[in-house]
Amino acid sequence: GDAYLVVAGVPEPQPDHAVRMTKFAQECLCKFNTLTRELEKQLGPETGDLKMRIGLSSGPIIGGVLLGGDSKFHIFGATVNIAIRMET
Numbered sequence: 001g002d003a004y005l006v007v008a009g010v011p012e013p014q015p016d017h018a019v020r021m022t023k024f025a026q027e028c029l030c031k032f033n034t035l036t037r038e039l040e041k042q043l044g045p046e047t048g049d050l051k052m053r054i055g056l057s058s059g060p061i062i063g064g065v066l067l068g069g070d071s072k073f074h075i076f077g078a079t080v081n082i083a084i085r086m087e088t
Contacts, residue, residue, distance in 0.1 A: 003084075005075070005080070005083075006021065006024060007061065007075065008020045008021045008024075010061070010063070017058065018056075018058055021056055021058075022056065025054045025056060028052070028054070029052055029054065032050075032052045036048060036050050053087035054087060055082075055083040055084055055085065055086035055087035056083055056086065057079045057080070057082040057083035057086060058079065059077070059078065059079035059082075060077060060079060061075045061076065061077045061079050061080060062075065062076045062077050063075040063076070
């Protein structure tokens with residue numbers, strides 16, 4: 001997919017998880033903007049159309065490995081759904 005999901009305070013709660021996530025999101029956006037400008041020089045102005053959306057939410061989650069053909073660790077819950085809907 002086109003999404004990158006990050007959690008903080010798992011498995012050990014972190015009192016500053018919101019600050020950590022906000023700083024990480026800012027750093028990602030800054031790096032993305034720098035990379036987009038570099039790519040625009042190499043590949044042309046259409047590259048400047050690339051966008052990054054970020055959604056943050058704080059709260060409980062449920063996680064585990066879902067078995068099947070594509071066994072991966074997944075997290076679920078209202079917190080995840082809110083973050084996805086808050087992408088701007």
